[in-house]
Amino acid sequence: MSRERHIIILALLALLPITALAESPTAAALSYTCAGCHGTDGSSVGPSSPSIAGMDPEIFIDAMQDYKVDKRNATIMNRIAKAYSDEQIKGMAWYFAKQKLELLPQSTDTQLVELGTTLHDKYCEKCHEEGGRSGDTGTLAGQWMPYLDYAMEDFIAGRRDYPRKMKRKVDAAIKAEGEQAMPALIHYYGSQHNSAQKEASHE
Amino acid sequence: MSKINRRDFIRVTAGAGLVGGTLGFPGLLMAASPKVVVIGGGVGGCTAAKYLRKLDPKIEVTLIETKKAYTSCFMSNEVLSGDRTLESLTFDYEGLKRHGVNIVIDRVTAIDLAMKSVATESGESFNYDACVVSPGVDFKWDAIEGYDAEVAETIPHAWFAGPQTMTLRKQIESMPEGGKVIIVAPPNPYKCPPGPYERAAQIAMYCKHHKPRAKILILDPKDRFSKQGLFRQGWSKLYGFGTDDSMIEWVGAAGGGTVEELDPSTRTLQAEVEEFQADVINIIPPQKAGKVAFASDLVEGDWCPVDKLTFESTRHPNVFVLGDASSAAKMPKSAYAANSQAKVAAAAIVARFNGQDPGEPTFVNTCYSILGEAHGISVAAVYSLDREANTIMPIKGSGGLSPMDASEEQRKREVSYAHSWFKNVIDDMMG
Numbered sequence: 001m002s003r004e005r006h007i008i009i010l011a012l013l014a015l016l017p018i019t020a021l022a023e024s025p026t027a028a029a030l031s032y033t034c035a036g037c038h039g040t041d042g043s044s045v046g047p048s049s050p051s052i053a054g055m056d057p058e059i060f061i062d063a064m065q066d067y068k069v070d071k072r073n074a075t076i077m078n079r080i081a082k083a084y085s086d087e088q089i090k091g092m093a094w095y096f097a098k099q100k101l102e103l104l105p106q107s108t109d110t111q112l113v114e115l116g117t118t119l120h121d122k123y124c125e126k127c128h129e130e131g132g133r134s135g136d137t138g139t140l141a142g143q144w145m146p147y148l149d150y151a152m153e154d155f156i157a158g159r160r161d162y163p164r165k166m167k168r169k170v171d172a173a174i175k176a177e178g179e180q181a182m183p184a185l186i187h188y189y190g191s192q193h194n195s196a197q198k199e200a201s202h203e
Numbered sequence: 204m205s206k207i208n209r210r211d212f213i214r215v216t217a218g219a220g221l222v223g224g225t226l227g228f229p230g231l232l233m234a235a236s237p238k239v240v241v242i243g244g245g246v247g248g249c250t251a252a253k254y255l256r257k258l259d260p261k262i263e264v265t266l267i268e269t270k271k272a273y274t275s276c277f278m279s280n281e282v283l284s285g286d287r288t289l290e291s292l293t294f295d296y297e298g299l300k301r302h303g304v305n306i307v308i309d310r311v312t313a314i315d316l317a318m319k320s321v322a323t324e325s326g327e328s329f330n331y332d333a334c335v336v337s338p339g340v341d342f343k344w345d346a347i348e349g350y351d352a353e354v355a356e357t358i359p360h361a362w363f364a365g366p367q368t369m370t371l372r373k374q375i376e377s378m379p380e381g382g383k384v385i386i387v388a389p390p391n392p393y394k395c396p397p398g399p400y401e402r403a404a405q406i407a408m409y410c411k412h413h414k415p416r417a418k419i420l421i422l423d424p425k426d427r428f429s430k431q432g433l434f435r436q437g438w439s440k441l442y443g444f445g446t447d448d449s450m451i452e453w454v455g456a457a458g459g460g461t462v463e464e465l466d467p468s469t470r471t472l473q474a475e476v477e478e479f480q481a482d483v484i485n486i487i488p489p490q491k492a493g494k495v496a497f498a499s500d501l502v503e504g505d506w507c508p509v510d511k512l513t514f515e516s517t518r519h520p521n522v523f524v525l526g527d528a529s530s531a532a533k534m535p536k537s538a539y540a541a542n543s544q545a546k547v548a549a550a551a552i553v554a555r556f557n558g559q560d561p562g563e564p565t566f567v568n569t570c571y572s573i574l575g576e577a578h579g580i581s582v583a584a585v586y587s588l589d590r591e592a593n594t595i596m597p598i599k600g601s602g603g604l605s606p607m608d609a610s611e612e613q614r615k616r617e618v619s620y621a622h623s624w625f626k627n628v629i630d631d632m633m634g
Contacts, residue, residue, distance in 0.1 A: 023563065023587075024563060025562060025563040025564060025565035025587075026562055026563075029546070029547075029550060029562055029563070029564070029565050030565050032254070032543075032546045033543050033546070033565055033566065033567035033585070034567075035542075035627065035631040036538075036539045036542050036543075036567070036569060036624060036627055036628045036631060037569060037620070037623060037624050037627055038627065039627045039630060039631065040630065040631045040634070044623065044627055045626045045627055045630045045634070046623060046626060047619065047622055047623055047626070048616075048619040048620060048622070048623045049620055049623035049624070049627065075581070075605065075609075075613050075616050075617050075620060076569065076581050076583050076605075076617075076620065079583045079601060079602050079603050080567070080569075080583050080585060080601065080602070081601075082598075082600050082601035082602075083585030083598040083600075083601035083602065084585070084601075144623075146619055150616060153612075
């Protein structure tokens with residue numbers, strides 16, 4: 001094939017989405033509409049809706065798919081997730097994965113953070129590596145603390161399915177430290193915004 | 204397949220796009236730094252300015268606004284309950300300046316459509332390649348006899364957050380124990396459809412603690428209103444709605460709720476069937492598009508018709524009308540809607556400057572109402588465009604209201620998410 005013909009064909013292919021796939025907005029356009037609650041490009045300024053910038057795309061997709069079928073406890077996300085096709089969810093997942101996570105400091109209790117550090121090292125660190133930085137088990141480091149609190153309440157009350165092994169670890173942490181355990185862990189993760197920010201985004 | 208390099212590819216595709224673009228919009232040849240003038244520093248205008256710069260930093264964006272700082276109307280009902288100060292709703296334009304937006308504090312008189320320039324009261328003029336108009340709403344003062352802009356200084360509308368919000372707050376604070384407040388709700392369409400009903404709840408929240416025998420009456424020219432079932436449920440739970448002792452009462456059109464006249468000296472309202480007297484009256488007048496839209500021939504009826512693919516005026520090319528002033532059915536007139544529309548318009552303007560067709564638009568609206576310290580409700584919708592009908596349609600099977608049977612924990616979380624919504628919308632538009 002000549003270079004010219006090659007270029008022309010590619011150019012025509014590039015135009016195709018305008019006509020053939022006119023139904024779907026771009027991943028960026030879809031992702032922009034999330035900013036009113038999750039912040040510009042997914043970095044929430046709080047106080048409770050979670051940041052989704054730099055999120056692992058698979059975690060994003062799983063969350064949206066669970067919301068879509070009312071499998072995960074929600075206030076509003078189940079209603080919103082139902083609007084999107086699998087392809088659109090995938091597109092948004094990659095859009096947010098590529099955004100830099102910008103975190104703001106939160107006020108934490110020093111004693112709780114100290115206890116949380118111990119608990120994290122003992123029960124959580126194997127999966128939530130490096131202080132719970134963004135990875136294939138979600139973003140805990142620097143995440144908004146009320147959101148972490150809601151998530152843990154939902155796990156413990158059986159409103160959200162635990163990922164593999166997590167229930168055993170949570171039960172053990174609570175057995176060891178009682179009612180202090182969850183606040184301690186939440187304060188620990190809430191205090192980790194600096195370490196989380198050092199992390200490079202998914203490129 | 205890899206004989207072609209990326210630069211060739213972009214050049215060719217951009218060229219191909221340019222053919223389509225210029226055929227669609229003849230005569231539009233862009234300078235190296237195209238100019239956009241944005242009229243109005245509210246949600247629509249600010250979001251458009253920020254996203255234009257974000258999408259293409261070559262664009263020179265000038266935003267013209269009358270006030271030095273923005274005070275959000277959303278969340279201003281919380282000032283009435285005492286949960287929030289007016290200062291906490293007020294934000295300067297420094298954030299937009301950091302995004303390279305040129306901020307001009309002045310009043311636009313009109314747009315010269317032929318010259319593609321915007322004139323201001325102080326005598327300046329600004330040329331544009333595209334003009335974004337987001338003036339919000341204005342009031343129809345002739346709807347209720349005896350009520351006008353001057354009377355509103357003492358019998359406030361408080362439908363723009365500012366001094367009148369404080370007037371209303373002070374009047375509620377200083378009314379007698381067992382005093383009566385009347386809220387006159389507006390007819391559709393108006394900005395913030397659940398606003399009057401949330402306002403009743405926020406006033407009740409204050410009265411429950413400080414004036415437990417007070418009454419709040421809503422006189423409404425409508426028979427139905429936004430989130431009605433959820434409001435009635437919340438009012439019942441928190442303020443005894445539906446009982447003889449209810450703090451909140453609602454009279455709709457069928458019950459004679461349409462107000463025809465006000466006597467400001469006695470604070471008496473003449474409604475369709477009977478008269479109502481109150482210690483504090485809050486009249487939210489019927490609404491129409493902001494003044495500059497009328498002055499610039501952008502209006503049909505009360506609102507500005509637009510091509511919903513781009514939010515370009517259907518009356519005049521290269522002028523894009525956003526937010527409350529636009530006729531954007533089936534989206535409500537809300538902050539989130541304006542924010543969402545602004546991004547669609549910004550992307551469409553950038554596409555046009557680059558000779559490309561606008562992409563498929565997508566819209567979201569999310570709107571929270573706070574009825575009590577731990578009682579929030581919401582409505583959400585995701586929309587796509589039905590091009591043939593030029594109507595923004597909610598995507599079937601998605602969106603809708605908070606469930607009626609939500610737990611107390613869910614209602615409490617929605618308050619917290621409402622506050623997150625507030626902070627993030629503000630940050631997204633001007634941070």
